Amino acid sequence: MTAASIRARVRAEMTEEIKAAARRHLATDGANLSLRAVARELGMVSSAIYRYFASRDELLTALIVDAYDAVGAAAERAEAGVDRADLLGRWLAACRAVREWALANPHEYALIYGSPVPGYAAPPDTVPPASRVGLLITAILADGFAAGKLAAEQGQPVPQPLRPELAALVGQLVPGVPEPLLARGMTAWIQLFGAVSFELFGQLNNMIEDRGTFFEYQMRTAARVVGLEG
Amino acid sequence: MTAASIRARVRAEMTEEIKAAARRHLATDGANLSLRAVARELGMVSSAIYRYFASRDELLTALIVDAYDAVGAAAERAEAGVDRADLLGRWLAACRAVREWALANPHEYALIYGSPVPGYAAPPDTVPPASRVGLLITAILADGFAAGKLAAEQGQPVPQPLRPELAALVGQLVPGVPEPLLARGMTAWIQLFGAVSFELFGQLNNMIEDRGTFFEYQMRTAARVVGLEG
């Protein structure tokens, strides 16, 4: 039993080492990292990797899950450090955390929010980690609504055909939040990742140099759309 | 002379055929399409491709330029069909055209707005085509401001450090537009491509089914941020 768990522990450590090496290679080769190169770096032969991951795709999936969890955790940590009553502060803290994580781990960010890897279908285990940031945002909205600080309706009316879908989402994510508020929350969500992606993927090149200030402005604008004032 | 231009014309046709085949392969293999497979499809040998493109990157660059031009042209065409005084209509037409082009050509969209291809640096010739949609949006803003329909200031104040950069952008893109208006235009620009990318890259999966309506709502919300009312 102890022996078995030793083996299991060694196996877990090896798995982590492979992922760490793969993450390093992600930086130079992107999603088409080379299994053989990873193996070489670890001083083993390529076929040995297959004892730990059934395929390259499975390795990628592990990296994707880790990445989603890492952004999610970073955003949650930052948001948790802000006074609960300061809704704008909580939103901005989460946004900044996402951006900073993305800047520090650009290739992992690209892996999860960039173009889908061709021929790769995300398995179901990636879904829960993928929704952590979205959940965090909606939690802020829920708090704001509960405290009477966020209006249910504001701005563009939500088209009728969207309401049942939004209602279902509210039901499974944040019970009690009005659909129009969630709809605006999704606007902010798109704005957040749109801004980070544009910066990271080079769309701001030759246009904006002071990316930090630009991002701050964008996220404050998004906050206004949702109804979060200072 | 005529003979020379015959040769040149054949060469141009062959170049187009290679690009067309490469575009087809983009669908299955994404950015790491195989030169050999492209050559095979054209009934030639891989080394022959190198008579037309010095490297795989050069082929990719050609595809990227074509893609930027295609979205740009689609957006311009759609926007041109709307009454000049109908600013909201022009904005929405451009947005819908971008989305529809992206849905029809998802892999080309991913090539230009997705994660950067690892080890690939976009050469300067991609810059002008890349800015066509942005130019179109700012042209709408300029018209609206000239007609007195768009307020210079609105919503979130533009941070001081951003103003000189925005001023420079205004100068080289759309003289006469106030910086805060351009800043809001960029918000809408991010919202547009953020929404399309989220839909295309699968971030809306298991959340929103009626993507068309959702997109419409998002773009109308973005229009409000800029100050474009019905």
Next chain:
DNA sequence: AAAAGTCAAGAGCAGTGCTCTCTAAAAATG
């Protein structure tokens, strides 16, 4: 101590981007 389970290595297959050399045809030049 024997049986079962696990790990890693090595060879091999079909594929890749790219370079180099060679041939055949076409165009430009005398």
Next chain:
DNA sequence: CATTTTTAGAGAGCACTGCTCTTGACTTTT
């Protein structure tokens, strides 16, 4: 018209890729 020059493509080859299968060594369990 004949000859030189330019060009397109073919083919072989290099170092690489993901992945499979077989073989040998080691560890855990019975």
